[in-house]
Amino acid sequence: MMRRLTAKVMLMGVVALTGCHWPGRPRPDDVVPRPEEVMSFDKLYAQNCAGCHGVDGQNGAATNLANPVYQALVDDPTLRDVIANGEKDTLMPAFGQSAGGNLTDAQVNAIVSGMRARWSKGDVLAGQNAPPYKAPQGGSAADGQRVYAMACARCHGAVGQKPGPAGSILDGAFLGLISAQMIRTTVIAGRPDLKHPDWRGYVQGHPLTDSDVSDVTAWLMAQRPANPGQPYPDNGTTTEKPGEAQPVAPASPQRASPPGTPAKQ
Ligand code: HEC
Ligand code: HEC
Numbered sequence: 001m002m003r004r005l006t007a008k009v010m011l012m013g014v015v016a017l018t019g020c021h022w023p024g025r026p027r028p029d030d031v032v033p034r035p036e037e038v039m040s041f042d043k044l045y046a047q048n049c050a051g052c053h054g055v056d057g058q059n060g061a062a063t064n065l066a067n068p069v070y071q072a073l074v075d076d077p078t079l080r081d082v083i084a085n086g087e088k089d090t091l092m093p094a095f096g097q098s099a100g101g102n103l104t105d106a107q108v109n110a111i112v113s114g115m116r117a118r119w120s121k122g123d124v125l126a127g128q129n130a131p132p133y134k135a136p137q138g139g140s141a142a143d144g145q146r147v148y149a150m151a152c153a154r155c156h157g158a159v160g161q162k163p164g165p166a167g168s169i170l171d172g173a174f175l176g177l178i179s180a181q182m183i184r185t186t187v188i189a190g191r192p193d194l195k196h197p198d199w200r201g202y203v204q205g206h207p208l209t210d211s212d213v214s215d216v217t218a219w220l221m222a223q224r225p226a227n228p229g230q231p232y233p234d235n236g237t238t239t240e241k242p243g244e245a246q247p248v249a250p251a252s253p254q255r256a257s258p259p260g261t262p263a264k265q
Contacts, residue, residue, distance in 0.1 A: 036104050041114025044107055048095060057119055058193035062092070063185060068121035069198050070189040073133045079112045090179050131188050131199055131210035135180075139211065144219025147212045151202035166196075172225040183217045 038044060046055075054060025057067075064070065084096030084103075095101035096108055103111075149158065157164035169175075187208065190198030199208045208216075 035102060036107070039107065039110050041110055041118070044103070044111050045114065048103070049111070052091065054193070057115070063182070064189075064191040064193045065115060066119040067189055067192050068119060068124045069130075069192075070185065071116065071120040072123070072125045073130060073185075073189055075133070076112055076116075078133065079115070080108055083108050083111060087179050087181070090182065091177060128200070129207070131208065131213045133185070133188070135184060135214045135217070136210065137214065139214030139216070139218035141215070141218040141222040143211075144215035144217070144222075147208070147216040148219060151208060151212070152216065169220065170223055172223070175220060175224040180217050180221050183220050184213055187213050187216060 038047075045057075049065075050060070052060050052062040053065050054062075057065035082092065084094065084101070084105075085099045086092045086094030086101075093101065095103040097104055145159065152169070153159070153164065155164050155166035156169050159170070186196065188199045190196045190201065192198075199213065202208060
């Protein structure tokens, strides 16, 4: 009798715990939405962006998106374009379905409006003459070296010297992975998460002008190696033509390639 009662009480307990739902039966909100139905900014950002741009848009390897100066500088069409189509020749992937990614236009829009709602801070540029997000024209690399010495060298190191406290940005492998726009964005908007100055903070009393920014960007881009990522310069000795099938060299177990040798395409 006692045992049966205990069993009954336990069963009632189970029913109470599951709130009138029989165990195993899904509730309406248990249904996992299809990936293209996810519209929550938090979910979309966490699943697609946080790995590179950082949780909360900061302290990631890539652009500090939660920087209000950045948010004030960049317009919606640019954000939608970068997210949907990626940045060519950089690590920024294309997320739009039209470009082979997984996100619908509606999801790209949800990310853009979520970023604005979270990370814009009204008119932070009001009355301030920030250089425009997009370079109106190309800069002069020759003048850019002067701007580098004046504005960047104290943290990143003078040309031909040891890297400064913030590390070198003249490294070919680094320059080979980033676009001119990334440099421009970083120089103008700064990276407050890394204590990186914005255009006002490099030289006291001398905010960088649009042409300073264009020039230093042009100079940095001119420091890119011709073949980024290749450890040895191309000395023109290869006879291989693009698309031409090459005879496979016989495997030679004694002569392993030195580490770092690029794989043959
Ligand atoms: C694999 C790493 C990676 C992922 C994932 C990634 N990004 Fe990026 N993103 C980058 C890099 C690197 C850059 C800078 C590219 C360059 O050199 O121009 C960038 C650039 C951007 C820019 C332009 C910055 C500028 O200069 O104006 C935006 C906006 C952006 N990403 C948004 C996003 C959003 C939103 C997501 C998620 C849907 C995302 N990114 C996912 C790596 C990533
Ligand atoms: C007050 C010091 C300081 C000055 C001045 C400075 N930087 Fe930086 N910079 C930093 C720090 C700190 C980092 C982050 C380094 C790291 O991630 O290890 C950085 C990183 C960068 C990056 C990489 C950003 C990223 O998102 O990975 C670029 C590009 C850059 N700086 C460009 C410049 C240029 C161009 C100038 C001159 C116009 C400049 N910096 C001047 C401190 C400075």
